[in-house]
Every structure is written in structure tokens, then in C-alpha cells.
Amino acid sequence: MLGNQPTLTLYFLPLLQRFWPGFVPDQYRARLQAKQWQTADMLQLTLQVSPRWQGFVPGQHLLLTIEHNGRYISRPFSICSPLSLWQSQQHIQLCCKINRKAEFTPLLNQLQNGAVLNISAAQGGFYWLQPAVPTVFVAAGSGITPIASMLLSQRHWLAPATLFYRVRGAENAALLAELKQLAQRQPLFTLMLSDSRIAPAETLQQQLCADISNKQFYLCGPQAFMQQLRNTLSQHGVTAELIKQEQFGLAPPPASCSTTDPLLSANFIRAGFITAVTLNSQHSLLQSAEQYNLAPRFGCRMGVCFQCVCDKVSGQVRDMRSGALSGHGAEQIQLCISQPVTELVIKL
Amino acid sequence: MKLSTEQFNALEHELDSVKQQVQQQLGEADARYIRRVLLVQRISALSGRVLMVLGFITPWLWLAGVLLLALAKILDNMEIGHNVLHGQYDWMNDPVLHSKRYEWDIACDAGSWQRTHNFEHHTYTNIIGKDRDFGYGLLRLSNDFRWRLRNLWQGGTYLLLSMLFQWGVSYHELAAQRVFFGKKKADRHTQVSDSELKKAFFGKGARQLVKDYIFFPLIAGPMWLWVLCGNLLANLLRNLWTSTVIFCGHFTKEVHVFTAVECEGESRGQWYYRQMLGSSNFTGPTWLHILTGHLSCQIEHHLYPDIPARHYPAMAGQVQAIAAKYGIPYNTGSFVRQYSTVFGRIMRYSLPGGDKAVKAL
Numbered sequence: 074m075l076g077n078q079p080t081l082t083l084y085f086l087p088l089l090q091r092f093w094p095g096f097v098p099d100q101y102r103a104r105l106q107a108k109q110w111q112t113a114d115m116l117q118l119t120l121q122v123s124p125r126w127q128g129f130v131p132g133q134h135l136l137l138t139i140e141h142n143g144r145y146i147s148r149p150f151s152i153c154s155p156l157s158l159w160q161s162q163q164h165i166q167l168c169c170k171i172n173r174k175a176e177f178t179p180l181l182n183q184l185q186n187g188a189v190l191n192i193s194a195a196q197g198g199f200y201w202l203q204p205a206v207p208t209v210f211v212a213a214g215s216g217i218t219p220i221a222s223m224l225l226s227q228r229h230w231l232a233p234a235t236l237f238y239r240v241r242g243a244e245n246a247a248l249l250a251e252l253k254q255l256a257q258r259q260p261l262f263t264l265m266l267s268d269s270r271i272a273p274a275e276t277l278q279q280q281l282c283a284d285i286s287n288k289q290f291y292l293c294g295p296q297a298f299m300q301q302l303r304n305t306l307s308q309h310g311v312t313a314e315l316i317k318q319e320q321f322g323l324a325p326p327p328a329s330c331s332t333t334d335p336l337l338s339a340n341f342i343r344a345g346f347i348t349a350v351t352l353n354s355q356h357s358l359l360q361s362a363e364q365y366n367l368a369p370r371f372g373c374r375m376g377v378c379f380q381c382v383c384d385k386v387s388g389q390v391r392d393m394r395s396g397a398l399s400g401h402g403a404e405q406i407q408l409c410i411s412q413p414v415t416e417l418v419i420k421l
Numbered sequence: 422m423k424l425s426t427e428q429f430n431a432l433e434h435e436l437d438s439v440k441q442q443v444q445q446q447l448g449e450a451d452a453r454y455i456r457r458v459l460l461v462q463r464i465s466a467l468s469g470r471v472l473m474v475l476g477f478i479t480p481w482l483w484l485a486g487v488l489l490l491a492l493a494k495i496l497d498n499m500e501i502g503h504n505v506l507h508g509q510y511d512w513m514n515d516p517v518l519h520s521k522r523y524e525w526d527i528a529c530d531a532g533s534w535q536r537t538h539n540f541e542h543h544t545y546t547n548i549i550g551k552d553r554d555f556g557y558g559l560l561r562l563s564n565d566f567r568w569r570l571r572n573l574w575q576g577g578t579y580l581l582l583s584m585l586f587q588w589g590v591s592y593h594e595l596a597a598q599r600v601f602f603g604k605k606k607a608d609r610h611t612q613v614s615d616s617e618l619k620k621a622f623f624g625k626g627a628r629q630l631v632k633d634y635i636f637f638p639l640i641a642g643p644m645w646l647w648v649l650c651g652n653l654l655a656n657l658l659r660n661l662w663t664s665t666v667i668f669c670g671h672f673t674k675e676v677h678v679f680t681a682v683e684c685e686g687e688s689r690g691q692w693y694y695r696q697m698l699g700s701s702n703f704t705g706p707t708w709l710h711i712l713t714g715h716l717s718c719q720i721e722h723h724l725y726p727d728i729p730a731r732h733y734p735a736m737a738g739q740v741q742a743i744a745a746k747y748g749i750p751y752n753t754g755s756f757v758r759q760y761s762t763v764f765g766r767i768m769r770y771s772l773p774g775g776d777k778a779v780k781a782l
Contacts, residue, residue, distance in 0.1 A: 074628045074631070074632060075632055075636070077497075077524045077525055077526050078517065078524060079522070079524075083516060083517050084463070085463070086516070086517055087456055087459040087460040087462075087463050087517075088460065088463055088464075090456070091460065097516065098516055099516075142448035142449050142452075143447070143448045143449045143450075143451055143452030143453070143512075143513055144448075144452070144512060144513050144514050145513065145514040145515060145516075146514065372535070372536065372539065372540035372544075373539075373540055373543070373544045375544075375689075376727070377539070377540075377543055377544065377726055377727065378535065378539035378540040378543060378544065379506075379507065379508035379511065379520040379521075379535065379539060379727070380535055380536065380539065380540060382508065382511065382520055382521050383521075395441070395444075404514055405511060405514070405519065405521065407508075
């Protein structure tokens with residue numbers, strides 16, 4: 074009440090930021106300790122996290138926020154390091170795929186050691202629930218990060234686990250050295266490298282389905298890849314609850330492909346309820362939301378009054394006025410002048 | 422409308438390109454600027470409140486405190502609040518400076534302001550019957566309104582409105598919706614129920630009253646009366662200043678008004694045209710621009726309400742050149758000159774009769 078802001082911290086933020094440059098409320102500080110290229114395009118960041126940070130369950134991800142050109146931008150990244158590294162030294166590691174044309178990830182490469190970043194609390198429900206049940210992990214490309222953390226964190230091995238790691242050549246396999254070491258050390262763990270340049274996807278599917286009895290499956294990779302695996306597994310009688318998958322952090326389909334597709338699916342979240350909708354990529358999000366009777370707040374319908382601003386959780390939109398494309402991560406958009414470019418999740 | 426369709430399209434194109442040039446530059450410098458204004462605002466608010474209590478040493482400290490608090494409220498309302506609520510800084514993705522989250526140090530609830538000001542006033546600028554900011558339903562400022570007896574003393578009404586400006590702004594939407602008085606208008610649609618409007622009005626109003634007239638006097642102990650009076654004075658100064666600035670934006674002598682019929686189905690170019698004719702600027706040094714929240718560049722603000730306001734003075738030159746090219750009047754002058762025409766307009770239309778009768782006087 075006194076500062077007219079939701080909290081007094083927000084009221085005092087301009088003063089606090091004078092003393093602690095880069096301070097962001099509700100986030101935790103993390104200092105960059107080291108940068109290391111895992112592959113040609115995967116950069117591994119080692120961060121010393123604030124003692125206030127509450128820790129993570131292996132497999133979870135966090136939002137990394139940096140300030141660039143006056144803007145706060147954030148992207149989700151899975152933690153790829155074992156739990157023990159955080160417990161012993163308060164270090165965590167992130168493996169970030171650097172897309173040189175994108176807005177965010179090239180900035181990570183420019184960071185100097187000692188730079189202070191902001192991270193969110195760990196989040197997400199992708200973790201190894203029952204290590205006592207034989208498990209098959211399938212990772213493709215950067216999908217290895219949460220799975221590597223699960224495997225490297227495991228202390229007491231109770232049942233066999235196999236990792237099918239699909240990459241374009243061993244030189245593009247991030248975290249391979251650590252996983253190979255684990256396979257040597259731990260007899261219950263088997264590492265199967267599947268080179269997509271040599272082995273077709275069918276071979277991997279056959280290997281996967283050779284013995285599926287009493288096993289649980291953890292999948293992480295590009296969406297199309299996981300969908301295919303899921304279909305194959307369910308054809309072989311694996312029930313849905315035995316398959317866990319993580320979808321975030323994938324390279325979304327390039328904008329040029331999806332614009333030709335006039336219909337896109339989206340989830341609108343309103344007051345906690347999720348409505349799955351099909352969007353026409355030629356309509357504004359406001360029009361589409363209204364077609365589904367979601368009645369978002371609106372005003373001028375021309376991008377002037379900012380009454381229809383809402384949170385985009387993921388996906389990309391186009392500004393109908395300028396044609397500018399948004400980022401893929403969480404940010405706020407004006408519904409009345411935004412058209413969908415990819416699949417979207419939006420909080421109304 | 423005097424221009425041809427092609428001219429309107431060309432006007433739209435030219436004004437859009439002025440906007441694009443600025444949009445491409447937005448970045449670090451804008452973020453640094455608005456954070457610095459925010460820092461100055463916080464420091465003047467805090468030091469103002471402390472100095473008022475120190476008034477027991479010498480009343481001059483109290484006076485300095487009052488002026489600092491008034492400055493803090495003016496900066497918060499004008500350069501920060503008004504502009505942030507327009508979404509000028511949404512691109513920063515900042516936890517404080519966002520149109521959806523910001524709440525300001527004034528009796529009016531931010532959401533209500535966005536509906537009446539950002540939407541109604543900025544979309545239907547100076548359209549009689551649609552833009553209720555034209556005279557605020559209290560003052561007769563053109564012949565489009567029938568003269569009533571109460572217009573005779575509208576000079577006094579204006580003075581009262583200015584002194585209580587924050588409450589006028591806060592009550593604006595409830596008056597339009599006839600929440601307490603009058604018959605509901607059939608053509609008014611709203612997304613917010615009367616009970617929500619009342620809740621926002623009383624909730625925000627009460628919080629402001631408690632803060633300035635109960636909480637801070639109470640913690641001042643024996644200096645409570647000084648603090649209470651100081652807060653009252655700071656609010657009054659802010660009210661007079663904001664009202665004066667805002668009246669200079671749309672009620673100067675040369676400003677045009679429009680009918681709903683002539684604006685039906687208008688193009689973006691025609692909308693730009695109406696914004697230019699319906700607004701007026703005034704000139705002055707940089708500090709004056711900042712204290713007005715750059716509403717001294719009301720024309721640029723109405724053309725580009727979502728561009729960070731610090732760019733308006735630089736854009737004004739380009740806009741004025743475009744206006745000259747298309748023969749569109751560009752209404753600007755010194756602060757004193759513009760304000761005197763506002764006052765003239767209020768007094769002129771307090772008397773009955775059309776333009777002829779007024780001229781005859």
C-alpha cells in the first residue's frame with residue numbers, strides 16, 4: 074500500500090539495484106564460474122548459485138534471465154549436472170544449445186567468467202520417479218541434459234537402466250565423456266549411442282521395442298521424434314503412464330514452415346483452466362480467443378491501449394503491424410496485434 | 422476531411438516510418454533513463470517525507486519536504502505512471518515498469534485509467550459524445566454542447582476540478598457508467614461490472630487516503646499535523662499541475678473537435694490526422710517536458726502513445742515537417758500562451774450562444 078507496488082521490494086527496487094546491480098526480485102543470483110564447449114554448438118555453463126537457491130530434483134529445469142539492451146529476457150534450460158555437485162560446491166551446470174541466429178543464446182557465449190546471472194527456482198515434473206524399476210531413457214540432441222542429470226545423480230542403483238542417445242555423430246554428443254565413465258563404473262547402466270547419420274530411426278525403434286516388458290520410458294528430444302517413439306511404444310502395448318517425456322527446450326520448427334500452415338494448435342490458460350484451441354494463423358489471437366468465448370480483456374484492437382496484454386508462456390507470435398517475430402520464451406504480448414507463428418501456450 | 426484517400430495513405434506511411442526509426446533505437450539508453458527517473462522519484466518521495474517531519478528544526482525543511490513530495494508525485498504520475506501504463510516500457514519486460522503491473526500514487530485505479538484514458542480518450546480523441554475527456558462531462562468547451570445554466574459558473578467548476586483532479590480522474594469511469602447517479606446509457610458497453618468499478622474506486626481511494634492522511638501523520642508523532650497538512654499540500658500541487666498540463670493538451674483555442682459520423686470507418690491515416698488536429702503542444706526547457714511526462718508533446722503522444730515519451734521532442738520536428746507538407750495545422754506555442762487560450766475557451770463557452778454570439782461579445 075505504501076509504495077503502490079505489490080511489494081515493498083518492488084518499490085525499493087530502483088534503490089536496491091543501485092547497490093546490487095542486476096538484482097531481480099524473486100530470482101536467485103548465479104555467478105558464472107566456467108564456460109566450456111561440449112560440442113560445436115553446445116556450451117556448458119558452470120554456475121555458482123546463491124545459498125538461498127533451494128536446490129533441484131535431477132531432470133528439472135530453470136529459467137535463466139539476462140538483461141540485454143535494456144530488456145530482461147529469459148529462457149528455460151535443463152540442469153545437466155549431478156546433484157552432488159550442488160550439494161558439495163553449490164555449483165550447477167547448464168548445457169545450452171547456441172543458435173547463432175537467435176536473440177538469447179549467442180549472448181551466453183559473450184559472458185565473461187564472474188558475470189552475474191539471475192536464475193529461477195528449479196521447476197518441472199520430469200524426474201526419475203522409480204529408480205527401482207528397469208528404465209529405458211531415450212535422448213536426442215540437446216534432450217540429453219535432463220537425462221544426464223538423472224543418471225549422474227543416481228547413487229544407489231537398484232535396477233538396470235539403458236540410455237539410447239541419438240546424435241548426429243559422436244562429436245555432436247554432449248556430456249558423452251561423463252556418461253561413458255558412468256557406464257564403465259556402473260554395471261547396471263548401459264549406454265547405446267545411435268548415430269542418426271548411419272542408423273535410421275527404425276533401427277532405434279526396433280532396439281527399443283526388443284524388450285519392453287516391465288519397463289518405464291523417459292523421452293527427451295525434438296517433438297516430432299518423441300511423438301514417433303510414443304506411437305511406436307504404444308503400438309507395442311506400452312501404456313501411457315509408463316512413458317514420461319519432456320518437451321521444452323526443443324528447437325521449434327522454423328517460422329517459414331509453420332506460416333504456410335494456416336491452422337495451429339494452442340492452449341489458452343484462463344484462471345487455471347486450460348482450453349485447447351485451433352488457431353487460424355491469419356487471425357489475431359484476440360479474434361481467436363473470442364471465437365472460443367474466452368473473452369479476454371480488450372480495448373482499441375489496434376495495439377494502442379494495452380488492455381489485452383497477457384503472458385505468453387511459450388511459442389512464437391508475429392506483430393501484425395510490423396511483421397516482427399517474437400521470441401519463443403515467456404514474455405508478454407498484445408493479443409489484438411499478435412498472430413500465431415508456432416504452437417502457443419498463453420495465459421489470458 | 423480535406424485530404425484525399427491517397428494523401429491519407431501517404432500520411433500514414435510517413436508517420437509510421439517516423440515511429441519505426443525510433444522503435445529500432447529502443448534499448449539500453451531508454452532503460453537507463455526511465456530507471457534513473459524512477460530512482461529520482463523514490464529519493465524525492467522518501468526524503469520529502471523525512472524532511473516534513475524535520476520541520477520542527479525550521480519550517481523551511483518542512484516546505485522543502487512538501488515540494489519534494491509534490492515533485493515525487495508529479496514524476497510518478499506523469500513521466501513514469503502515465504507512460505508506463507501506456508505500455509511504453511513493456512518491451513523491457515521489467516518487474517515494475519510494465520503496463521499490466523504498475524500502480525501509481527494517485528486516487529485513480531490503474532486499470533480504470535487504462536480503460537477510460539488509453540482506450541476511450543486515445544481511440545476517440547475529441548469526438549463529441551465519445552471522448553468524455555472533452556470537458557469531462559462538467560465543462561462546456563464547444564458549441565456542440567447545449568448551454569445550461571450551470572455553465573455560467575464553470576470557471577469555478579474548473580478551479581474545483583483542478584484542485585481535486587485526482588478524484589475527478591478516479592471517478593471518471595463511474596460517472597460514465599452512471600454507477601451512482603443517472604440513467605444507464607444504452608449505447609455504453611463495458612467489460613467491468615459496476616461492483617468491480619466500485620471496489621476499485623473505494624479500494625484505491627481508501628488506500629491513498631490512509632497512506633497520506635493516517636499512516637504517515639501517525640508515525641510522525643508530535644509532528645502529525647505538519648505531516649498531514651504537508652501531504653495535503655503536496656497532493657494539491659500535483660493536482661493543479663497535472664490538470665493544467667492536461668488541459669493544455671486538448672482544450673487550447675485552435676484544437677479541433679469531430680463528430681462520431683465523420684469518424685466512422687476511418688483509416689489509420691485519418692486517425693493520425695484527427696490526433697494531430699485534436700491535440701496541442703507547448704514548448705519549454707527539458708525539465709518542463711519531464712515534469713509534464715512529455716505531454717508537452719501531446720501531438721506526438723497521441724500519434725505514438727506507446728513510444729517511450731523521451732523521444733517525443735526529437736520526433737516533433739519530423740512530425741511538424743510532415744504536417745506542413747500536408748497542410749495540417751500544427752498547434753504549438755509557449756506554455757503561457759497555450760494555457761491562456763485554454764482559460765479563454767472555458768470562459769467563452771460559459772456563456773450561451775454559438776460562435777457568432779461569442780464573437781459579438
